[in-house]
Amino acid sequence: MITLTSDFGSPYPAAMKGVILQRTDARLVDVAHDLPRQDVRAAAFWLREVVPYYPPAVHLVVVDPGVGTDRAAVVVRVGDHAFVAPDNGVVRPAARALDGDIDVFEIDDSDAASSTFHGRDVFAPAAADVHEAGVENIENVAGITPAADCVDLALPDATVEGDVAHGEVLVVDDFGNAITNVPGEFVADAASVRVNGERAPVEPSYAHVGVGERLVTVASHGNVELAVNQGRGADAFGVQPGDSVDVKK
Amino acid sequence: MITLTSDFGSPYPAAMKGVILQRTDARLVDVAHDLPRQDVRAAAFWLREVVPYYPPAVHLVVVDPGVGTDRAAVVVRVGDHAFVAPDNGVVRPAARALDGDIDVFEIDDSDAASSTFHGRDVFAPAAADVHEAGVENIENVAGITPAADCVDLALPDATVEGDVAHGEVLVVDDFGNAITNVPGEFVADAASVRVNGERAPVEPSYAHVGVGERLVTVASHGNVELAVNQGRGADAFGVQPGDSVDVKK
Amino acid sequence: MITLTSDFGSPYPAAMKGVILQRTDARLVDVAHDLPRQDVRAAAFWLREVVPYYPPAVHLVVVDPGVGTDRAAVVVRVGDHAFVAPDNGVVRPAARALDGDIDVFEIDDSDAASSTFHGRDVFAPAAADVHEAGVENIENVAGITPAADCVDLALPDATVEGDVAHGEVLVVDDFGNAITNVPGEFVADAASVRVNGERAPVEPSYAHVGVGERLVTVASHGNVELAVNQGRGADAFGVQPGDSVDVKK
Known part of the structure; x- marks a missing residue:
């Protein structure tokens, strides 16, 4: 199962789905594509609220105001779940809400076909590849390598x-x-x-x-x-x- | 097959889907999640227009202005179809549009984890359980018991x-x-x-x-x-x- | 796989899905249902951008300002893809973006149950039937016959x-x-x-x-x-x- 979350509106998510379905028969579930635009914190909040209700899945998350800059692209594994996302902290609160240690990987995006739509050109193929390899085998996916850490983002406490x-x-x-x-x-x-x-x-x-x-x-x-x-x-x-x-x- | 209808917008329906997918591999089909908010009559109209075009299915319907009050949660069976919804009449016109007698069941919602999101905490698990048991076996689902009747709602005639x-x-x-x-x-x-x-x-x-x-x-x-x-x-x-x-x- | 594209908003696409699911177990993927209303050119652009990323599929496309007039209903086959759409040119740029010759078929819509919702009454059943027969066997689908050509629509060049x-x-x-x-x-x-x-x-x-x-x-x-x-x-x-x-x- 691959869930999809973005601020893309429509129809850009459909291009991501096509790319994924070229590579896997996984079930696709939309979390939301109308999240507040470029609002990493809002997306982080909603992911934290929704993801714990899911069975093991690969979560493709693209709220990515830094697309085309030098921000990294990461895979974050927690237990049976993996998040595939820009390295801007958006998945960190959800990862903390799940049980398990956090493993971080970096996606090689140096060959991306575009500099404005990494959802289609980097994250969607990576999510499909992680799904096909299995979350426990991310180490074996071509173009994805272990990384020391990823950007943290903490929702503020009262x-x-x-x-x-x-x-x-x-x-x-x-x-x-x-x-x-x-x-x-x-x-x-x-x-x-x-x-x-x-x-x-x-x-x-x-x-x-x-x-x-x-x-x-x-x-x-x-x-x-x-x-x-x-x-x-x-x-x-x-x-x-x-x-x-x-x-x- | 489970269809989903609500006035939730986004991303609350995704939490319902996670809960369902923890319990069943059923196909999920969204009818709409942007229905006019808290408008039971509009939802009743649209369900009546859409449901008769479906093959046998469990229809999860959550337009629920009375969530957290003493309104009941019901399952309404008609032929091969079952509706899982708050007892506010929203599914009655659609049920009448299908062929068959109407059987009504009540869902025990006394243990709901929240008092504001029964879509996630009451109706989604009930819909998944009904789907897994089979519409013909609702009598066997834990926490669901036969009821005398449910609220009616008649769209006005000219x-x-x-x-x-x-x-x-x-x-x-x-x-x-x-x-x-x-x-x-x-x-x-x-x-x-x-x-x-x-x-x-x-x-x-x-x-x-x-x-x-x-x-x-x-x-x-x-x-x-x-x-x-x-x-x-x-x-x-x-x-x-x-x-x-x-x-x- | 059947993709769905329209300007219908909600919940009309759900009626199309019910009709399709009465006839096939195909995977359904929404491209978009909130395209600019009655804007054939915008839909043509987005289809051209999205469809080339898909594996072989039947693409149901209903942006149809001429519904209920004498405009034809067509199936356009290119390689392993088939488009099912009103004959207003909406699928032509996407068809050109795919590899292969273009074969055109006409759908008999003389028995349509409505004159305002051919998405449900003409195109959805045709898309399901084409999917079930296989894109290579459109010639064998009842009610669908070879046609000489279909309306062209060219997005303007700079x-x-x-x-x-x-x-x-x-x-x-x-x-x-x-x-x-x-x-x-x-x-x-x-x-x-x-x-x-x-x-x-x-x-x-x-x-x-x-x-x-x-x-x-x-x-x-x-x-x-x-x-x-x-x-x-x-x-x-x-x-x-x-x-x-x-x-x-």
């Missing part, structure tokens, strides 16, 4: 001081929910909290408040989420990815 | 008085066509009709009028559709889903 | 006069890059060029200029592309598909 958590918005999902890095446990015993000064109820899910009303919930990722029942929490709370969020009990 | 049909817009499709509930037969013999007072020609398809011009047609769903050749009929006719539409011959 | 290339914008991709028909070789030895009078650097890829800055690059399709690093080149250069572009060295 800090807690007494009854206030200082965090930030990591991403806004397609519903408009603002997902923060404040751990859900922080609000577990609160009936309501102040978010950047304004009070909102803490509820188990959206429909526990009226349609159009604001709430704070602990969503499926385990973090504090700023939401509106059948509306866009990010708009109602006035926040965007990267904005700081103080949650006061 | 009424005809003499030469006027009183209907409404059910959905607007991605082309901007306004799909009504007025039966196509009503306009079958008309060269033109008045729609909410304004005359428009009745044509077999879009290109029978000039680019940018309005028309009324009987589209693939068998209903009267308000359209513009290479344009957005809903805008030209000034209608939205739920708006009433009078069609006068 | 002209070069001395140090100026007169071209046009073919498409704008989802990143906002404006892809022209000026051959990449024209700018291969230039450090910068004037595009419609304004100077921009020629760079191997986006990140060779600062974030938000304009550049000219030779992208993965081999043509001159007007871009902005992490921005929308079409907006910065003030161009849309069809606009003329003069590139002066």
